[in-house]
Amino acid sequence: MALINPKKREVQVKVVYYGPGRGGKTTNLEYVNQKFRKRILNEMVTVKTYGDRTLFFDFLPIDIGKIKGHSIKIQLYTVPGQVKYNATRRLVLRGVDGIVFVADSMDLRREMNIRSLQNLKENLETFNKNIFHIPLVMQYNKRDLADEGIPILPMETMQKDLNSRLRAPFFPASAVSGDNVAATMKKIIALTVGSLRKKLE
Amino acid sequence: MDFTIDFTKEQIESIEDILQDELIDLGVQSVILMDLAGNVIVNLDSGDSSHDVFSLAALAAGNYGAVSAMANIIGEQEFSLLFHKGEEESIHFSKVVEDLLLLTIFNKNVSLGFLRLKVAEAIKRIQMLI
Numbered sequence: 171m172a173l174i175n176p177k178k179r180e181v182q183v184k185v186v187y188y189g190p191g192r193g194g195k196t197t198n199l200e201y202v203n204q205k206f207r208k209r210i211l212n213e214m215v216t217v218k219t220y221g222d223r224t225l226f227f228d229f230l231p232i233d234i235g236k237i238k239g240h241s242i243k244i245q246l247y248t249v250p251g252q253v254k255y256n257a258t259r260r261l262v263l264r265g266v267d268g269i270v271f272v273a274d275s276m277d278l279r280r281e282m283n284i285r286s287l288q289n290l291k292e293n294l295e296t297f298n299k300n301i302f303h304i305p306l307v308m309q310y311n312k313r314d315l316a317d318e319g320i321p322i323l324p325m326e327t328m329q330k331d332l333n334s335r336l337r338a339p340f341f342p343a344s345a346v347s348g349d350n351v352a353a354t355m356k357k358i359i360a361l362t363v364g365s366l367r368k369k370l371e
Numbered sequence: 372m373d374f375t376i377d378f379t380k381e382q383i384e385s386i387e388d389i390l391q392d393e394l395i396d397l398g399v400q401s402v403i404l405m406d407l408a409g410n411v412i413v414n415l416d417s418g419d420s421s422h423d424v425f426s427l428a429a430l431a432a433g434n435y436g437a438v439s440a441m442a443n444i445i446g447e448q449e450f451s452l453l454f455h456k457g458e459e460e461s462i463h464f465s466k467v468v469e470d471l472l473l474l475t476i477f478n479k480n481v482s483l484g485f486l487r488l489k490v491a492e493a494i495k496r497i498q499m500l501i
């Protein structure tokens with residue numbers, strides 16, 4: 171639910187990083203926060219429990235410059251991935267304009283990725299949104315684990331499990347090293363803002 | 372993409388006038404009109420505070436949503452008073468219409484009773500505009 175302020179000529183757009191617990195959503199935002207310091211006016215807000223798990227959300231506003239004379243503010247959020255936090259997860263989704271689904275490439279997390287995607291679909295439905303109609307990017311995170319000899323899911327398996335029907339743009343990534351973190355973000359911003367242009371004519 | 376209530380420039384200016392007149396001129400430090408997605412629609416302050424309004428709005432939207440969900444669990448429609456009192460500054464939340472919230476930050480020089488009265492008046496005037 172983007173907001174256009176015709177007086178300040180400013181647009182606010184909400185992008186949410188979704189996915190299973192410990193998948194690397196917060197790590198994505200932390201990387202962006204470091205890498206794009208000069209576009210970020212305020213501190214990153216995080217609501218965490220101990221052990222660094224997200225309790226409510228992380229929040230990072232980033233300025234991407236102007237489109238048709240309007241300055242565009244992208245509000246990046248993460249949800250808490252743990253299954254038990256569904257009520258708060260749903261609150262964060264309110265008014266979402268674009269989604270990055272951060273899947274965990276670890277072999278052991280295969281089932282959790284599938285369940286989290288199903289949960290996303292259901293939560294969107296409670297806001298009358300259809301997962302097929304909202305800008306979405308898939309990120310297959312933690313590809314670096316292969317270097318440490320930890321078994322990871324082949325990309326094809328992840329594509330088949332998560333993206334065979336959605337056919338969203340997808341990126342293999344490593345949020346700890348920053349691999350494809352910026353590419354993922356740029357892609358979701360491009361998709362989301364693309365649908366804004368007409369409105370700003 | 373769908374949009375929050377579309378505000379015209381004129382509407383925003385009228386809302387700013389109301390908030391200035393009802394709240395800022397009476398000593399309130401800052402007011403934020405926002406939606407429940409966490410977007411800031413109007414933000415005014417008395418000039419001597421510089422809060423991070425975008426973060427405040429994101430947290431307020433989450434907080435308001437969480438409190439409303441708690442109300443539902445115990446069988447209430449909503450809690451009518453949402454207020455956090457600090458040593459120096461306090462925060463008051465009020466629903467304007469479905470999906471819109473008014474957040475007020477004020478200090479000890481303004482009493483809660485008076486503030487609530489003024490917020491109610493401001494909200495009534497804003498409702499007539501949208």
Ligand SMILES: Nc1nc2c(ncn2[C@@H]2O[C@H](COP(=O)(O)OP(=O)(O)OP(=O)(O)O)[C@@H](O)[C@H]2O)c(=O)[nH]1
Pocket residue numbers: 189190191192193194195196197198222223224225248249250251252311312313314315343344345346347
């Ligand atoms: N090896 C590796 N570890 C990662 C990667 N991304 C995140 N991690 C680690 O995985 C753990 C969880 O990362 P978070 O970013 O906190 O995960 P999250 O998705 O925010 O988790 P919740 O807040 O519980 O939903 C942390 O220890 C990270 O350092 C990655 O690309 N590679």
Ligand SMILES: [Mg+2]
Pocket residue numbers: 195196197222223224248249250251
């Ligand atoms: Mg997290």
